[in-house]
Structures are given as C-alpha cells and as structure tokens.
Amino acid sequence: MNWKLALNIALTHLLTKKKQSIVAMLGVTFGISMFIIMISFMTGVNQFTEDLAMDNTPHVHIYKSIEIEDKKIVALDKPTADDNWYVVKHQRPKNELSKIKNGLAVMERIENMPGVRGVAPQVSSQVFYNNGPVQIPGTIFGVDVKKQAELFDLDKKMDLGELNDLLKASDVIIMGKGLAKKMGVTVGDRVSVTTPEGGNLNLKIVGIFSYGIAQLDQTQSYATLATVQKILQKDPSYVTDLNLKMKDVNAASSLAAKLANQLPDLKIEDWETANQSILAGTQIRNIMTFVVCFTLLVVAGFGIYNIMNMNIINKMKDIAILKATGFQGADVTGIFMLQSVIIGIAGGLLGLIIGFFFSYLLSITPFPAGEFFRIDTFPVNFNPAHYFIGLFFGFLTTLFAGWFPSRKAAKVDPVAIIRG
Amino acid sequence: MATVLKAENIKKRFYQPTEFEVLKGLDFEVNKGEFFSIIGKSGCGKSTLLYILSTMDTEYDGMLTINNEKLTGQKQNKLSAFRNEHLGFVFQFHFLLPEFTALKNVMLPALKLGKYSEEEIEHRAIEKLKLVGMDEFAHKHANRLSGGQQQRVAIARALINDPTIIMGDEPTGNLDKANSMRVFDIFTQLAKENHQTIITVTHDRDFANGSDRIMEMEDGNIIDIAAPKHTSSYTN
Numbered sequence: 042m043n044w045k046l047a048l049n050i051a052l053t054h055l056l057t058k059k060k061q062s063i064v065a066m067l068g069v070t071f072g073i074s075m076f077i078i079m080i081s082f083m084t085g086v087n088q089f090t091e092d093l094a095m096d097n098t099p100h101v102h103i104y105k106s107i108e109i110e111d112k113k114i115v116a117l118d119k120p121t122a123d124d125n126w127y128v129v130k131h132q133r134p135k136n137e138l139s140k141i142k143n144g145l146a147v148m149e150r151i152e153n154m155p156g157v158r159g160v161a162p163q164v165s166s167q168v169f170y171n172n173g174p175v176q177i178p179g180t181i182f183g184v185d186v187k188k189q190a191e192l193f194d195l196d197k198k199m200d201l202g203e204l205n206d207l208l209k210a211s212d213v214i215i216m217g218k219g220l221a222k223k224m225g226v227t228v229g230d231r232v233s234v235t236t237p238e239g240g241n242l243n244l245k246i247v248g249i250f251s252y253g254i255a256q257l258d259q260t261q262s263y264a265t266l267a268t269v270q271k272i273l274q275k276d277p278s279y280v281t282d283l284n285l286k287m288k289d290v291n292a293a294s295s296l297a298a299k300l301a302n303q304l305p306d307l308k309i310e311d312w313e314t315a316n317q318s319i320l321a322g323t324q325i326r327n328i329m330t331f332v333v334c335f336t337l338l339v340v341a342g343f344g345i346y347n348i349m350n351m352n353i354i355n356k357m358k359d360i361a362i363l364k365a366t367g368f369q370g371a372d373v374t375g376i377f378m379l380q381s382v383i384i385g386i387a388g389g390l391l392g393l394i395i396g397f398f399f400s401y402l403l404s405i406t407p408f409p410a411g412e413f414f415r416i417d418t419f420p421v422n423f424n425p426a427h428y429f430i431g432l433f434f435g436f437l438t439t440l441f442a443g444w445f446p447s448r449k450a451a452k453v454d455p456v457a458i459i460r461g
Numbered sequence: 462m463a464t465v466l467k468a469e470n471i472k473k474r475f476y477q478p479t480e481f482e483v484l485k486g487l488d489f490e491v492n493k494g495e496f497f498s499i500i501g502k503s504g505c506g507k508s509t510l511l512y513i514l515s516t517m518d519t520e521y522d523g524m525l526t527i528n529n530e531k532l533t534g535q536k537q538n539k540l541s542a543f544r545n546e547h548l549g550f551v552f553q554f555h556f557l558l559p560e561f562t563a564l565k566n567v568m569l570p571a572l573k574l575g576k577y578s579e580e581e582i583e584h585r586a587i588e589k590l591k592l593v594g595m596d597e598f599a600h601k602h603a604n605r606l607s608g609g610q611q612q613r614v615a616i617a618r619a620l621i622n623d624p625t626i627i628m629g630d631e632p633t634g635n636l637d638k639a640n641s642m643r644v645f646d647i648f649t650q651l652a653k654e655n656h657q658t659i660i661t662v663t664h665d666r667d668f669a670n671g672s673d674r675i676m677e678m679e680d681g682n683i684i685d686i687a688a689p690k691h692t693s694s695y696t697n
Contacts, residue, residue, distance in 0.1 A: 046572045057560040362556045365517060366570040366618065367545020369538045456512045459552055459630075 069388030072341035077396025099284035144280030183269025202248025215248035219259030381443025389435030549619030609640030
C-alpha cells in the first residue's frame with residue numbers, strides 16, 4: 042500500500058470540499074472541547090472538596106473509644122455449683138480515661154512502619170470558651186505544632202498570626218474564625234477555657250485560622266500538647282488521639298486493618314470509612330462527567346459517520362475509476378480512513394486548544410463562595426492526562442466512524458458504476 | 462503475429478431481473494499491435510464482454526488469457542495489480558477525478574504502480590499529454606476541461622504505464638466528429654508505432670471500419686470476425 046499516494050488523494054479530497062471537512066471537524070472539536078472543559082471543572086471541584094475534607098482529615102485515626110464492654114455474664118470465669126447464670130441488665134461504664142496507653146511509644150512504632158508519612162499526637166477535649174458572660178461549647182486540640190503543620194497544613198490555614206506563635210509563649214491558643222467572631226475576640230485578646238472536669242485556664246489568642254468548613258471553624262481551637270495537658274491536669278504522656286498520614290492514601294485501609302489486629306483495645310478508623318459520603322459524591326460526579334463526555338463524542342462520531350457516508354456516495358464514480366486503473370480495495374479504504382483520521386486529529390487538537398482556553402477562562406472567573414471557603418475562583422484542574430484521553434478518544438471515534446464507510450468504499454464494484 | 466489476448470468459451474449469465482444468458486460461449490484471439498473493434502446492437506453483450514476482458518468482472522465461465530497469463534480465477538488484488546500495469550481504459554464518459562489537475566489524473570496510475578520516481582512520472586505524464594495534444598492544459602483542473610479535452614486526458618491516463626492493451630468502451634460515443642477523429646488518430650498511431658493493442662467497443666460502424674479487424678456480435682454470439690469491407694471516413 043502506497044501511503045504517500047493515499048495521503049495525497051485524501052488531502053486533495055478534503056481540501057476541495059473545505060466546508061464539508063470543516064463541519065465534520067467541528068463535530069469532533071465540539072465534543073473534545075466540551076470533554077476537556079467538563080472534566081477539568083468536575084475534577085477541579087472533586088479535588089477541591091476532597092482537599093477541603095482531606096487536609097485536616099487523618100488517613101488513619103487512632104483513638105480510645107469509651108464503650109460499654111459487652112460482657113453481661115458475670116459468673117463466666119467462676120464455675121459455680123448451681124446451674125444458674127448471673128446476668129447484669131444495666132451495666133455502667135467504668136471510669137475510664139480516654140488516654141491511649143503508652144501513646145508516644147505506640148506513635149513511634151507506627152511512624153517506623155512502611156508507607157507511613159507521619160503520625161501526629163493529639164490531646165482533645167470538650168471545653169467551654171468563656172469571654173465574660175459569653176460561654177460557647179467547643180473542642181480544644183493539643184497538638185505537636187511542627188507535625189500538625191507538616192502533615193495537616195495547619196500553617197497554611199492561618200488568617201491572622203502564625204502557627205509558630207504557639208511555640209513562642211506559654212498559655213496561648215489559635216482559634217477558628219467563626220468561633221472568634223461569635224465571641225467577639227481577636228488576636229491579642231484573652232479567653233478562659235473550662236473543661237467538663239472543672240479545669241480552667243486563661244489563654245491568650247495569638248492566631249485565627251479557617252478551614253473553610255463552618256462546623257470546624259465555629260468550634261475548634263488549637264494549642265500545644267503541653268497547654269492542653271495542663272488544662273486537663275494530666276501528665277505529659279497523656280495522648281488521646283494519633284492522627285496518621287500515609288504516603289499513599291489508598292494504602293490506608295489495609296494499614297488500618299493491620300493496626301486493628303495489633304492494637305485490639307484501640308479504635309482504628311481509616312479515612313474511607315470516615316468520609317464515605319464525600320467519596321460517593323466524588324464517584325457519582327466522575328461517572329456523570331464520563332457519561333456526558335462519552336455521549337458528546339458518540340454524537341460527534343455519528344456526525345463523521347454520516348458525512349463520510351455521504352462523501353463516499355458522492356465519490357462512487359471516482360472510486361470506480363481508481364479501481365479500474367488498478368487501485369486495490371485496501372488502497373481505497375486507506376484513502377477514506379486517512380480522511381477520517383485527519384478530520385479526527387485536526388478536530389481533536391482544535392478541541393483541546395478551545396477546551397484549554399475555556400477552562401482557563403473558568404479558572405480565572407471570580408467565584409462568590411462566601412467568607413468561609415478559602416477560594417476566589419472556580420476550581421479547575423489542568424491535568425495533561427485528560428488532554429491525552431480526549432485526543433485518544435477523539436481519534437478512536439473517528440477511526441470507528443470512518444471504518445464502516447471506508448469498507449463500503451472498498452467493496453464498490455467498478456463495473457456496476459461505470460456501466461451506469 | 463503474436464497473440465496477446467485469448468478468450469476461450471466465455472459465458473456469462475445475469476440473474477437479475479430474470480435469468481438470462483448474455484454471452485453464449487465466445488472464442489476469439491486478438492493479436493499484438495492490432496486495432497480490434499467489437500460492434501453490435503445494444504444488448505448484444507459487447508460491453509459485458511469488454512468488462513470481462515478488462516478483468517473487472519470476474520463472474521463468468523470460460524478462460525481468459527492475456528500476455529500468456531491466465532487471469533480466470535485470480536484474486537481481486539492480483540487482478541488490480543495486473544490492470545494497473547498491463548491494461549489501459551478509456552470510457553464513454555471521460556471519468557476523470559474532478560478534484561485533480563489533468564496532469565495529476567494522468568500520473569495517478571503510475572504513482573500507484575510505483576515503478577518510477579515522482580519526477581520521472583511527471584515527465585512521462587507530460588509526454589503522454591503531448592501525444593494527445595493536451596500538454597498545455599496539464600495544470601488545469603479536470604472539471605474545467607471540455608468533454609473532448611477530458612477524453613484525450615483520459616486516453617493519456619490509459620497510456621501512462623505503457624499498457625499492453627488499451628480498451629475503450631464507446632470511447633467516441635460522447636464526442637463530436639472532430640474529437641472522434643482525434644481519438645481515432647491517436648489509437649491508430651499507438652497500434653502502428655508502439656505496437657500496443659487496441660480493443661474498442663463501438664456503435665459507430667464508420668469508426669470500426671477504420672480499424673484492423675471487426676468482431677460483430679448478436680445476441681451473445683459472434684457472427685463474424687473479419688477485416689473491414691468498407692472504407693471509413695476516419696482514414697481519409
């Protein structure tokens with residue numbers, strides 16, 4: 042097969058029927074550009090919501106849960122003479138600490154496990170924030186400041202002050218934006234914090250943070266481990282939570298299962314379990330995006346199929362001549378396949394450019410997200426892989442759309458056409 | 462004289478609309494360098510016969526040999542290659558590719574054959590166009606040429622690969638007398654000077670009378686194969 046000759050003929054055909062070629066090309070262009078815009082925007086939104094949820098979500102969360110032990114038969118380990126069973130109907134929980142036993146040692150051990158990026162220790166407690174007569178319930182977290190910054194990007198969520206200010210003085214906290222607003226305080230003011238056990242401490246605010254999630258920003262505050270231990274009147278080994286970040290997010294659930302075996306008295310929760318609703322949302326959006334894009338490409342494919350079919354019907358005489366002068370069926374198929382593929386690639390590339398242009402426009406369009414979201418413009422994801430996928434599928438569609446008409450062209454019987 | 466085409470017991474049936482035997486067992490030979498014409502009334506099967514000889518129609522009984530090569534029963538691709546190299550066609554309707562220039566139309570079969578470089582093919586194509594007196598229109602698009610001009614370009618295209626046999630299906634059927642004369646002159650010249658064989662199907666008895674031999678057909682049979690008995694206005 043002489044590809045150079047086939048290409049020459051294909052190009053001549055396309056260039057003589059410029060209008061028709063451009064219409065066929067625009068079908069692909071429209072499909073691909075919509076694909077790029079939609080997938081960039083959709084994955085951008087997915088990425089945004091996932092980041093929102095994932096930044097401050099540990100991949101594996103280890104804590105001590107205070108649950109009633111399900112041991113209702115008290116006479117179990119005491120063989121008795123009589124055949125009676127002794128059952129406690131209303132159990133009371135033991136006065137248990139929510140402390141992780143040997144928390145810091147466990148932390149070090151987990152940190153050395155393969156695939157683990159880091160473990161941040163945490164002391165958390167329900168508290169009341171008091172500013173004069175105002176009393177607001179919330180949660181205070183004692184954290185390792187350096188690790189919290191490294192693993193959970195807390196330093197990047199600061200609106201006022203610096204995260205490191207926590208280390209520069211004692212008895213200081215940083216507060217959620219919503220919480221500070223409710224209490225009418227700002228950096229430099231003092232609040233008093235009361236625990237359910239009655240511990241009380243007067244703390245100075247050195248920073249305001251916001252995650253962009255109202256529920257967190259209106260209840261949370263952070264201080265150093267030592268400060269919170271002091272409020273709770275506990276020793277420095279008192280740690281209630283271990284927050285784990287993995288190198289590969291998807292390895293979290295398997296590690297969680299492993300840890301659950303090794304630490305039977307602790308509750309181990311991986312992010313997939315904790316964020317099922319977000320994951321489901323992401324999945325549904327992804328499926329929708331692909332369905333819509335696929336439909337667009339199929340419609341473009343039918344357009345090409347129709348145009349190629351018409352083209353071949355118009356060119357019956359030419360095909361007959363080519364065959365009469367010695368062109369083989371495969372040569373004819375090649376000529377029309379090349380036309381289809383050229384339409385596909387040219388239309389696809391143009392689609393990528395237009396798609397990129399509009400996604401760029403979208404990415405600089407201001408997005409009125411309200412004061413809580415840390416976002417100014419629409420979230421758009423520029424992933425080169427999407428551009429390759431788009432081009433590949435555009436190419437594939439034209440290949441399919443061109444194949445059947447081209448086969449038909451190859452089967453044209455020259456005698457039937459020439460004799461009329 | 463050497464035989465260049467040999468047809469043995471060629472039979473052809475049509476099944477649509479009803480079963481009908483068009484060719485009822487034809488035997489004949491055509492010699493090298495001969496101007497051979499086939500005449501007969503409409504429906505006598507002469508065009509059908511020509512398409513069998515051209516190897517484009519493969520559904521027939523009998524045996525066809527061209528250049529000592531048995532062509533009956535060969536694969537389509539093999540036949541395409543054979544047509545490309547050994548056969549040239551001129552049709553009643555000129556059938557040029559309208560998107561291409563006259564020159565490109567002539568070059569295409571040679572580009573397909575791929576025996577010469579592109580420059581050489583272009584050179585040869587211009588030679589062939591000169592032969593039919595069309596060299597000054599070489600770079601005109603085919604659809605800008607008149608019917609007679611297109612037919613001459615079509616002849617140049619049939620000649621580009623120096624085929625053994627040039628076949629014509631009513632090559633002058635659509636042309637006026639002056640253009641028919643030109644076609645006739647080109648054909649005689651090719652037969653006499655290049656020793657290429659010409660086989661034409663024609664209605665025009667006057668045109669046939671100018672050829673070397675005439676085969677007359679009726680109802681799928683050969684009535685007569687003989688040298689022309691009358692003089693032709695074409696040879697004057």
